Amino acid sequence: MVTAANRLSEALHNWADWNLIAPLAAAPRLGPVLSEGSGHVLFELLDEPSLVARVRRRPTSEVEGAFSGEVEIWSAAASAGIAPALLYVDHQQQVVICERAGQASHPITGAALGQLMCAIHALPKVNRRLTLRADAVSYLSSVPAEQRSAWQAIVHSTDIDQAFSLLEQDTDYLCHNDLTVGNLLTQGDQLFAIDWEYAAMGSRYFDVAIAMADLPLVEQPLLAEHVLGQSLSNALLTAGCNIAALMTALWQHRFDPSQAPDPRNDLSWLPRQ
DSSP: OOOHHHHTHHHHHTGGGSOOSSOOSSOOEEEEEEEEOSSEEEEEEESSSOEEEEEESSOOOOSTTHHHHHHHHHHHHHHTTSSOOEEEEETTTTEEEEEOOEEOOSSOOHHHHHHHHHHHHTSOOOSOBOOHHHHHHHHGGGSOHHHHHHHHHHHTSHHHHHHHHHHHHSOOEEEOSOOOGGGEEEETTEEEEOOOTTOEEEOHHHHHHHHHTTSOGGGHHHHHHHHHGGGOOHHHHHHHHHHHHHHHHHHHHHHOGGGOOOTTTOOTTSOOO
16 A cells, blocks of 8 residues: 555655755655645654655545646745745655645634735636536535435525526636635744645635634634725625535535535535525
């Protein structure tokens, strides 16, 4: 069985090629796991300088060429000072070596997260667009057979169809689309984002809605106001929250079934207004 650590071997073997200001004098040693997400594992690299290795354990994006697109956007974000610098990329094994940043302090404020999100939305456009409606249909294949008709009724309902349409008609910005606590780091006073696998052109309201779910209730409207300002549309924000809740629930059926809700007896996760 090929483990995440095994897949790092080639990147570590090529340590002399890493893009460091001061080249390493010897091969780094692989340290402990710092964090483990649904699709990736983050390892500490021992010895100076302070670096980490992130290896994709399994793809969780429906977008073709997701890793290459992630690296492109992550590099642009690093140049803008809102992501750790990438020092080495192994496309075959889907490994990146990057600068280390600290875990984000808790609780994260809506203003701080809003500042980071606005900087992301200001990044150059890319040729990747969020495909929420198609992803929802794809995720349905992972739903248990006994729940499928209930999920299909929700996905194809008039309310959800209208919410999808509102987001699809909104102005496109480059969005991270997964600014949850596990994907936020700090370096000094700067809030950083990692794991750009879902980054694509899309509606800011979906981006905000995904991020709001991890914030304390009092901070959620502050995030929305900071990002959307005077142009904030309650109809779009409601659409974003409903689609974010739906996509999260369907995503769980694909990648984390133990946490997935059953719509036959629980719709509390769908924040319709």
